[in-house]
């Protein structure tokens with residue numbers, strides 16, 4: 389495995405790989421890797437000749453009040469995990485390498501698809517995500533790129549980006565990896581105390597509750613959301629949103645039908661955690 393920190397070196401490697409006809413599987417991450425990331429890597433390993441993992445905490449996607457400075461970082465540990473999982477190249481550029489001007493003057497932006505779920509509460513977040521993903525795609529030129537369904541809005545918007553802008557990359561969606569308790573794995577789980585980690589399991593329980601209500605015939609989205617929010621607040625979580633949106637348009641639904649996303653964001657202590665389930669409702 390080789391660690392690469394400059395765009396020039398990454399480009400040279402990619403040039404040689406393309407020349408020899410190798411397929412490139414790419415897993416973009418912000419590091420502090422866990423079993424969720426490892427699942428994306430393993431999937432990429434089985435489907436491509438070469439696997440590239442990027443590790444970059446992207447300042448452009450954090451709001452001024454968010455946790456950019458305190459986001460957990462440990463390149464040595466991440467490199468060891470990548471090595472164990474058969475990664476060929478780790479691309480870990482500094483912020484200066486990615487943003488030599490400190491920022492960019494040209495962005496990739498999104499409309500409509502960022503109106504609900506996280507986009508509603510994190511203005512500019514998806515613009516930051518799309519811009520860095522486009523930069524990384526331009527540098528790594530992957531045949532396939534792997535994204536987790538844990539960040540379902542991100543996945544959906546990236547699918548639309550490559551479709552709308554005709555980028556020749558296949559986006560592969562990987563199901564959410566959970567702890568035994570149901571808690572979705574996240575680098576931000578390191579912010580949680582033992583006690584908070586237990587409380588956080590209510591997030592997945594609330595999604596299961598929504599699923600059960602729908603299975604029992606409830607189709608009124610606000611009735612479902614109200615019940616789930618009440619449950620979360622009762623166990624001590626501060627809910628930012630609990631929404632049911634259409635899978636394709638990401639627009640809020642009054643009546644639950646078709647392929648839907650039930651998504652939640654809630655604060656447990658100072659940690660903001662998100663989770664979702666995708667349901668097909670007849």
Ligand code: AMP
Nearest residue numbers: 417418419424535536538539564565573
């Ligand atoms: P991050 O480092 O949090 O930006 O995540 C990098 C990639 O890993 C994204 O595509 C995430 O959706 C994915 N990911 C993070 N956590 C999980 C998880 N628990 N299960 C599946 N994929 C995940």
